[in-house]
Amino acid sequence: MTTHSNQNRFAVLKPIDTTRRMSYDPMTLSRSLGSLPVWTPFAALAVAAIWPQIVYAQTATGVDPIGALWRWAPFLITKGFLFNILISFLCLLLGTLGGLAIGLGQISHVKPLRWLCWGITQLFRNSPWLVLLFIVMLALPFELTIFGNTFFFPAWIKAVIGLSLPIIANISEIVRGAVASVPTTQWEAAESLAMTRRQAMWRIILPQCFKRMIPPWMNWYAILTMATPLVSILGVEEVVNLTRQAIEAEDNLPELLAPFYGFVLILFFIYCYPIARLTLRLERRFAVKL
């Protein structure tokens, strides 16, 4: 037995370390969504069209789910889904600006700033999104007066802020990781040319990270878009909230639940699927070049 365990000390006998943790893939969503075949959205549409007919055929009440969905679809898309898209854009804007600032803070040479930004990142990355949303909802006043100017915070603005927090934290990590991936020799080259740290960061390092940041950034946009229905819980009138109201307006018929919510599902799928495919394509293209 002793001989046996001695043998195992030679690294060469164990080329594969089976105990090692699987490496973390930050692009799981885009990878699973984007690797679906291109006909998937069409198949989903077909199911969406046939499903209500099956439901219709099986019900004795004479409800017409297709007719109902047909009547409501334009309203659900223009007043609901487009609002979700607007929320997602605003969150991405806030998340990108905030994430860049906090991410650069994480690699600052000023220790307190670095710790603060690290703390913010960890806190918002590892908290349930819904809890963050509730905190922002309850912590922010409905209106705020600064220097005589009154700012109103309607629920949907608060929702945008709340939903931005985890995006800020995750983009902060993307920025930190991308900057760390540039070889330190680039810093040295910039330093030896008498550049300041700020000049080196903005002129030398960040331009080289930019391409590397785009795929994970887009991946987070897709995740964010799928998370926008969370704000319906806070009473914001986005697509899921309006769908529930539409079903109520149709006398709450249980036969309508699957077709209506299925329709919303397909809207999200059709929107996010091309983004995921583009993300994967860009990832492949940028992967080759350093």
Place this chain on the structure above:
Amino acid sequence: MTANSTWTPDQPIVSIKNVQKSFGDFQVLKGIDMDIQKGEVICIIGPSGSGKSTLIRCINALNDIQGGSIKVEGQEVHDPDLDKLELRKKVGMVFQQYNLFPHKTVLQNIMMAPVLVLKENKAEVEERARSLVKKVRLGGKEDAYPGELSGGQQQRVAIARSLAMRPDIMLFDEVTAALDPETVKEVLVTIKDLAEDGMTCILVTHEMGFAREVADHIYFTDRGVIVEHGPPNTFFDSAKDERTKLFLSQIL
């Protein structure tokens, strides 16, 4: 730069006294002394791990030191109040792996620091950059990206980039070590041109033939100390120390 006023060009441009440097518990430099005059070409040779690269990286404060003193034009490099940027404007450096900026063209690589750091006029810098490209024999490659050039060409761009700052001293850190044998020569020729123009050059190198031909003074380092030094002919033909003899017999 008030300390500068006491320095005159007849004094050593770089003066290194008893320099000590450690990485953690490992002492890399154990008391190095060196005086380099303006316009001199110095070659530092020695086995790998003997602290050669560490030493020249201390001269432009890329590495800090734990003891001793390094003065560049009379200015103490490891004075905590030193303006490192002012020092680096005077001391250019070329690296083994070229370290060009991959997202910038040849011309942009060369122009960047003078425009950004020295705040010089862009048109003047461009004119200077173009003549530097010709000087390192890369005319026509102005708009190429580093990835499109060979190692030797990239290294010559790196030299031009450093020269564009009009430094008083140039540091070369094993600049031919990563090159194919046939491109080594083109880089050495460029450095030789520089030396003939009167630039103060400090090179860490393994090119013994080049050292013999171009250097004014050779330093041989081993295990963190200078074992032997002297003018090239004395050094190569009548080395006194056993370690030097052993090294030269292995490498020549």
